[in-house]
Amino acid sequence: MARFSDDMLSRAKELVSLYPDPRSATIPLCHLAQEQDGYVSDEAMAHIAELVGSSAAEVQGTASFYDMLKLEPVGRYVIGVCTNIACMLRGAYEVLEDAEKVLGIPVGGTTEDGLFTLEEVECIAHCDHAPAAQVNYRYFGPLDDESFRSLIARLRDGELDDEVPPHGTLIRVRREAPPAIPMTEIDRERAGDQE
Amino acid sequence: MPDELVSLTFDEHPFQAQKGTKLIDALDAAGIHVPRFCYHPRMSAVGMCRMCLVEVKGPRGVSLQPSCYIDVADGMEVFTESAAVKKAQHGVLEFLLANHPLDCPVCDKGGECPLQDQAFAHGSGETRFVEEKRHYAKPIPISRLIKLDRERCIQCDRCTRFADEIAGEPLIDFAGRGGALRIATFSNVDFDSYFSGNVAQICPVGALTTTPYRFKARPWDLVQSASTCMECDLGCQVSLQSSQNELTRMLGIDSDAINHSWLCDRGRFTTSAVNNLELRVARPRLRDQSRSAEVSWSKALRAAALSIKRTIDERGASAVAIVSGTSLSLETTYAWAKLASDVIRTNAVDGAADLRTDASLLLENPASINQALSASKLVLVNVDPKNELPVMHLRLRAAIRAGLSVIELNTTPTELTPIVDHAIALEPSRLGQAVDEVIAAIGDQVDDVVIVAGSRDRGFGAALNTRVLKDLLERLPGAKVLNGTPHGANAVAVGFTPNAPQVIRSSGGVTPSVSADAIVAGALRGDFGTLIVLDSELTRLGMSEADLEVLGERVTVIALSTFESATTHSAAIVLPLCAFGEEQGSTVNVEWRHLRLGRQVEPLGQARSGWMIAAELASMLGDELGFLTLADVMRDLNQSGGLLAGLGYEYFAESLDGPLFPLSRREEPCAPRILDPMATPGIASVDRQGANFAAGRVVEPTVATGFALDPGKSPQALVSAERGTGDVVRDPDPLAEDEFWLSLVPRLYDVSPSLSANPFLAAWVRDPVLKLSPLQGEQLGLMDGDRCRLIGAATVELGVELTKAFDLSVRSDSRVLVVDGLTPATLSLLENQSWIKVRVEKINGE
Amino acid sequence: MTERIVGARLGYEDSETLSRFLATGGDQGLRRAVLEMRPEEVADEVTTANLLGRGGAGFEAGRKWSMLRKAPRRYLVINGDESEPATFKDHLLVERDPHQLVEGATIAAYAIGASLVVIYLRGEFALGLERVQQAINEAYARNALGRSIFGSSFSVDILLQPGAGAYICGEETSLIESLEGKRGFPRIKPPYFPAVIGLYGEPTIVNNVETVSNLPWIVQHGGAAFKALGEGRSTGTRLFALSGQVQRPGPYEVEMTKITFRDLIYGKEYGQGLHPDRSLIAFIPGGVSAPWFFPENLDIPLGQDEVAKAGSMLGSGSVIVMDDTSCPVRSAWRIARFFARESCGQCTPCREGGAWIDKILRRIEEGEGREADLDLLLDLCDNISPGIKWPPAQTTICVLGPSIPPSVSAAVNHFRDDFLVHIKEGRCPHA
Numbered sequence A: 001m002a003r004f005s006d007d008m009l010s011r012a013k014e015l016v017s018l019y020p021d022p023r024s025a026t027i028p029l030c031h032l033a034q035e036q037d038g039y040v041s042d043e044a045m046a047h048i049a050e051l052v053g054s055s056a057a058e059v060q061g062t063a064s065f066y067d068m069l070k071l072e073p074v075g076r077y078v079i080g081v082c083t084n085i086a087c088m089l090r091g092a093y094e095v096l097e098d099a100e101k102v103l104g105i106p107v108g109g110t111t112e113d114g115l116f117t118l119e120e121v122e123c124i125a126h127c128d129h130a131p132a133a134q135v136n137y138r139y140f141g142p143l144d145d146e147s148f149r150s151l152i153a154r155l156r157d158g159e160l161d162d163e164v165p166p167h168g169t170l171i172r173v174r175r176e177a178p179p180a181i182p183m184t185e186i187d188r189e190r191a192g193d194q195e
Numbered sequence B: 001m002p003d004e005l006v007s008l009t010f011d012e013h014p015f016q017a018q019k020g021t022k023l024i025d026a027l028d029a030a031g032i033h034v035p036r037f038c039y040h041p042r043m044s045a046v047g048m049c050r051m052c053l054v055e056v057k058g059p060r061g062v063s064l065q066p067s068c069y070i071d072v073a074d075g076m077e078v079f080t081e082s083a084a085v086k087k088a089q090h091g092v093l094e095f096l097l098a099n100h101p102l103d104c105p106v107c108d109k110g111g112e113c114p115l116q117d118q119a120f121a122h123g124s125g126e127t128r129f130v131e132e133k134r135h136y137a138k139p140i141p142i143s144r145l146i147k148l149d150r151e152r153c154i155q156c157d158r159c160t161r162f163a164d165e166i167a168g169e170p171l172i173d174f175a176g177r178g179g180a181l182r183i184a185t186f187s188n189v190d191f192d193s194y195f196s197g198n199v200a201q202i203c204p205v206g207a208l209t210t211t212p213y214r215f216k217a218r219p220w221d222l223v224q225s226a227s228t229c230m231e232c233d234l235g236c237q238v239s240l241q242s243s244q245n246e247l248t249r250m251l252g253i254d255s256d257a258i259n260h261s262w263l264c265d266r267g268r269f270t271t272s273a274v275n276n277l278e279l280r281v282a283r284p285r286l287r288d289q290s291r292s293a294e295v296s297w298s299k300a301l302r303a304a305a306l307s308i309k310r311t312i313d314e315r316g317a318s319a320v321a322i323v324s325g326t327s328l329s330l331e332t333t334y335a336w337a338k339l340a341s342d343v344i345r346t347n348a349v350d351g352a353a354d355l356r357t358d359a360s361l362l363l364e365n366p367a368s369i370n371q372a373l374s375a376s377k378l379v380l381v382n383v384d385p386k387n388e389l390p391v392m393h394l395r396l397r398a399a400i401r402a403g404l405s406v407i408e409l410n411t412t413p414t415e416l417t418p419i420v421d422h423a424i425a426l427e428p429s430r431l432g433q434a435v436d437e438v439i440a441a442i443g444d445q446v447d448d449v450v451i452v453a454g455s456r457d458r459g460f461g462a463a464l465n466t467r468v469l470k471d472l473l474e475r476l477p478g479a480k481v482l483n484g485t486p487h488g489a490n491a492v493a494v495g496f497t498p499n500a501p502q503v504i505r506s507s508g509g510v511t512p513s514v515s516a517d518a519i520v521a522g523a524l525r526g527d528f529g530t531l532i533v534l535d536s537e538l539t540r541l542g543m544s545e546a547d548l549e550v551l552g553e554r555v556t557v558i559a560l561s562t563f564e565s566a567t568t569h570s571a572a573i574v575l576p577l578c579a580f581g582e583e584q585g586s587t588v589n590v591e592w593r594h595l596r597l598g599r600q601v602e603p604l605g606q607a608r609s610g611w612m613i614a615a616e617l618a619s620m621l622g623d624e625l626g627f628l629t630l631a632d633v634m635r636d637l638n639q640s641g642g643l644l645a646g647l648g649y650e651y652f653a654e655s656l657d658g659p660l661f662p663l664s665r666r667e668e669p670c671a672p673r674i675l676d677p678m679a680t681p682g683i684a685s686v687d688r689q690g691a692n693f694a695a696g697r698v699v700e701p702t703v704a705t706g707f708a709l710d711p712g713k714s715p716q717a718l719v720s721a722e723r724g725t726g727d728v729v730r731d732p733d734p735l736a737e738d739e740f741w742l743s744l745v746p747r748l749y750d751v752s753p754s755l756s757a758n759p760f761l762a763a764w765v766r767d768p769v770l771k772l773s774p775l776q777g778e779q780l781g782l783m784d785g786d787r788c789r790l791i792g793a794a795t796v797e798l799g800v801e802l803t804k805a806f807d808l809s810v811r812s813d814s815r816v817l818v819v820d821g822l823t824p825a826t827l828s829l830l831e832n833q834s835w836i837k838v839r840v841e842k843i844n845g846e
Numbered sequence C: 001m002t003e004r005i006v007g008a009r010l011g012y013e014d015s016e017t018l019s020r021f022l023a024t025g026g027d028q029g030l031r032r033a034v035l036e037m038r039p040e041e042v043a044d045e046v047t048t049a050n051l052l053g054r055g056g057a058g059f060e061a062g063r064k065w066s067m068l069r070k071a072p073r074r075y076l077v078i079n080g081d082e083s084e085p086a087t088f089k090d091h092l093l094v095e096r097d098p099h100q101l102v103e104g105a106t107i108a109a110y111a112i113g114a115s116l117v118v119i120y121l122r123g124e125f126a127l128g129l130e131r132v133q134q135a136i137n138e139a140y141a142r143n144a145l146g147r148s149i150f151g152s153s154f155s156v157d158i159l160l161q162p163g164a165g166a167y168i169c170g171e172e173t174s175l176i177e178s179l180e181g182k183r184g185f186p187r188i189k190p191p192y193f194p195a196v197i198g199l200y201g202e203p204t205i206v207n208n209v210e211t212v213s214n215l216p217w218i219v220q221h222g223g224a225a226f227k228a229l230g231e232g233r234s235t236g237t238r239l240f241a242l243s244g245q246v247q248r249p250g251p252y253e254v255e256m257t258k259i260t261f262r263d264l265i266y267g268k269e270y271g272q273g274l275h276p277d278r279s280l281i282a283f284i285p286g287g288v289s290a291p292w293f294f295p296e297n298l299d300i301p302l303g304q305d306e307v308a309k310a311g312s313m314l315g316s317g318s319v320i321v322m323d324d325t326s327c328p329v330r331s332a333w334r335i336a337r338f339f340a341r342e343s344c345g346q347c348t349p350c351r352e353g354g355a356w357i358d359k360i361l362r363r364i365e366e367g368e369g370r371e372a373d374l375d376l377l378l379d380l381c382d383n384i385s386p387g388i389k390w391p392p393a394q395t396t397i398c399v400l401g402p403s404i405p406p407s408v409s410a411a412v413n414h415f416r417d418d419f420l421v422h423i424k425e426g427r428c429p430h431a
């Protein structure tokens, strides 16, 4: 939708300043864009390209490689049902089928009210709670048709608002640290070490 | 170190190779061909396609390794024929074909496709893949010139590597991941690059094709010959291909000395202009009052000779002027030089209108391109390689990446500015200082300095330009010079421009001494009786269209031209010239290397070679040049004793690239020509075809009755405004508060007859702009997209473009305003030959 | 559970808090390291401990550090991209003991003289990312990070980098590319061994989350104490992730080599066996890249060399259990499909072969198989990983491609009859 707002831009610049090479901030900035708009828009990619010194095609090349970075708008809640081996062995495909029914959308679809997008995802490292699912990368499980329905209901009712922010907001804890130690300073310190 | 050899075995036979060589190159050298797709000898290896796997014995046993990626090592044992190798290669090929569409019959690459060839040679012929193939929309244009068919793509990373690594314009990149990995441009940003055609040439399949060539021909119908691109004087080596007497395409040949297989789009797609019959001059014609009528050659020639003769008789030989600003073949240039000097005997001759430096300085201690790129320090003086010698820009980028140290001395930043070691501003008020800064930047690395001497900035006149070069050479006595002016090398080589050493040996010949600018100015004043324009457009030489209208009243204009232009429309006599690819011959490039020009198609209509026209005019004027065939011209040059002494076609039989001149120049050992056997299959065979040079048919000139010249008359000097030699140049007067110096720089796609005639490139011509750094914009109260009025010798309205890149490289106190783009209008801002002061006014919108 | 090292705090509800961390020995290893030991001494303890990397390859951490190219700048990257199916130990450690991770990373940075540390966590670990960021912030606040740590002359920053959803970025060179802002294409080794040419071309150590989480304990208790646990090359404890069709899936920290797979799957303190009416048909000992094991392999001890000797690997430490209600065709397909989806796409055999195998297996599972498909599957596997042997050979750049054949060949070879039933009956008998 948009380039970074002023507030986001100052966060973006702060991120860029952390790295020895600005381009390293590409993925964090994509997450930031997603926090702002729910997805990574063309305008945001062009803006990121300016900030990190790549071409927009390169930012797009990076962003499109990663599953979490959505280049098209998605629902407020992106539900990822894991169907990988550990979950599959414990009934994941049944959960997925049920999810399609409950939400009334196929995998990859978004509900008309823009609330939910349904995805089938690979293992989310929650296999001891299989079958598992994630909502905006917050984990739930083990699931069956009943607990899945109730999860959807609680999301709809806003009961999980604290736990599950809208899609795109990933890390709500901001870095609190002194400005990055300049590499040159570290270089001097390490050079001293070696003598 | 670089000469260190390692010993290794290929299939149990001992071989030696230079340390640091890629295994695949060593195998090629040993005559062992390993199949490959992603490897390109002029780009870094990525090892992605896995087609080139061979077995290598290492400390932990034998393993499959990509031969394109690993270097040879001492004691290495390599197996290329083992069962494991064959199985792996076969497997990779089958995987590549799994999702590949079966549309070879309609694919442009069909018949010259490495994937198809591999499949025929090694595939089982029967597919085990019964699943549904991947689907993509096809084909999608990624620029006006390039189309992409993603289904055919084999993800070899060649196109993207080219864009990023070679061109420095990563406008295409992969998108997605795994099976969905695909080539993409960003949203609405096209792959608009001066070099976009190269990706189609190096794509090993039919995924990238050029719009001009799409469905034009089948490879087996193509015939080709080796030639040299004439769009600039870099001399890129090409395979010129045609089908049924129509030029179909041009591919870059990998000349180690010159273009490393790359071409710019302007060169690559010239064939489309040649084929645009509507804008070609096909027949001679004469203008009578306001009407122009086609006539026979003999009638046209007689009229031309009559005009020349009348001028000589009435006003003296020097009232006949000859100008050219484009690159004519060496033979044509020489024939006209001889005609001018020995027959017409005029000094008002300049075949290198773009040259704005003292030609003799270019020849004193010339450098080759490769010497320039391996110099201890390379100094770029008033040259913008990307816009003037485009492939030189690519070679410079590669050399800089490999460690070349470059000092740039320009009035206006270029695209190299961000990556050179020192960018020094040329400004009228600080010329001496700029030279000092160059010397300081060179420091004590004075041994191997090369200067590329250009003529880029039209605002920076010939006198100052020459002076800077002279100053530099005085301070750097050992420095070599590489010519950096995009056109006119042949004219310099044969002495067809003022100040160039003369090679025409007939005693009593007349030496050119009037520069093109002076000729143009003189013509407008009516100083000449006859003005001969050789394949050039007068509006590109500083005349306005209004000037052209009145010009005819003062002087008889004889235009020899390939394309229609404002000049041909107003000229009294128009003679059709052969286009590129329609005549055989040769040329020299910026490093004075002799290169061939191939003939692939019959000349259009009654078009003739320029040298023949010169010969015929000579005989009509009662004299003889002695040229019946190309070989006659060559023999003359061979014996000329000047720069080109020893010239001949026989060199072409030995190697594709001709020798450097003068022949006494020791040629640096040239690496053998590197071929990319993928993607350019036609090109390997050019080597063989090239040897047949000069076997082409030569049209005999028609003999016509001539006029006898009065031999007793000696030429009388009329005008003598020589090209500035720099001795008498004063520092410019200081600027008033609201004044700026004008910098007027060319772009690759500045309007010209051949560009206008090119249906695929004409759209690239953009209006000139006033280019400012954001800071300058602020100071002048101008924003991006504003319009302004620039007041110099004339007043011109221009759009404003703010360029961030300028902020980095334009000095904050700079008093130079940059106008990007040469048009008749922007050229009219100039006056004479030195810096011009301009003022700028914002045009307020309604 | 014999001995707890990395999981020592997991018994506490509030294990992720700073107060619990400090109350249970937190910071002591780091203090000791930066205040009392020289970097080489720390490295020596790790070498003595014979700490094997916990990321999958099982390379000795001490040896890896000693191979770091000498250069003024060197980087430490902590690999927390954990995406190998059925692996969830790092997830647990970052969520439940983030301070231990930060302490361990700082110790490693000190030992190798890193100029900068980046903790690269899987992007989907939203909670873990928040907790590790919190732990980093708190470390800065108490001077356990930043300039002059705990008053010593050692300074270093730690950055937290979220991934964005791509399994391949767990591969160390791909991770580095990703960290440089690019798509995660693995680099070719040689020459791109991170310890030689890593992040920004500088020498770089990549260590797994669990690997460095062991460091505070090792520094505190000494390498010898660590080595005293386990046997042979397999020292210390490991966090195993047990999943699939067992009664009690979960993470279990066990002393290396001291228990067998049978103990882990059936033991009372561990998996507690299968569903009462079902029997084991196969299990995967070390993540889906590993060759499968069958009931006859149950008595192999959980040790690196022991498993290797039997033709598989402990890999990422995840054990997946399949009972007789599961369909081996389906399991093999789901694993193949995972790799097909996660291939970075640069090598032809992995990109095309993976997708092809995925399609064939799915076709068979859906009842559209042909008998010829079985040989075709094995031959395609052979073209990705010649010989389909263990450890695998490869026609690819990284080992993601060669991770496809083990499951496919195990299923085709061991459960051929199941395949034939699918093909003959035109349906999955287990559906």
Ligand SMILES: Cc1cc2nc3c(=O)[nH]c(=O)nc-3n(C[C@H](O)[C@H](O)[C@H](O)COP(=O)(O)O)c2cc1C
Pocket: C052, C053, C054, C055, C056, C057, C058, C059, C061, C064, C079, C080, C081, C082, C083, C084, C167, C168, C169, C170, C171, C172, C173, C206, C207, C208, C209, C211, C212, C398, C399, C400
């Ligand atoms: C396809 C692939 C995926 C990998 N994923 C991970 C991972 O998620 N986490 C991890 O620590 N190592 C992973 N690795 C192993 C790393 O490349 C590397 O060996 C490891 O991070 C080194 O840390 P260690 O020595 O502490 O084990 C993976 C390797 C491959 C080939």
Ligand code: SF4
Pocket: B152, B153, B154, B155, B156, B157, B158, B159, B160, B183, B199, B202, B203, B204, B205, B207, B208
């Ligand atoms: S489009 Fe052609 S050159 Fe580019 S990656 Fe695909 S096959 Fe290679």
Ligand code: SF4
Pocket: C168, C185, C186, C342, C343, C344, C345, C346, C347, C348, C350, C351, C396, C397, C398, C399, C400, C401, C402
């Ligand atoms: S094996 Fe697969 S994942 Fe690994 S580099 Fe090759 S294509 Fe990428």
Ligand code: FES
Pocket: A082, A083, A084, A085, A086, A087, A088, A122, A123, A124, A125, A126, A127, A130, A131, A132, C085, C086, C087
């Ligand atoms: S397999 Fe589903 S969370 Fe691991």
Ligand code: FES
Pocket: B035, B036, B037, B038, B039, B046, B047, B048, B049, B050, B051, B052, B053, B066, B067, B068, B069
């Ligand atoms: S991997 Fe060597 S040519 Fe492609």
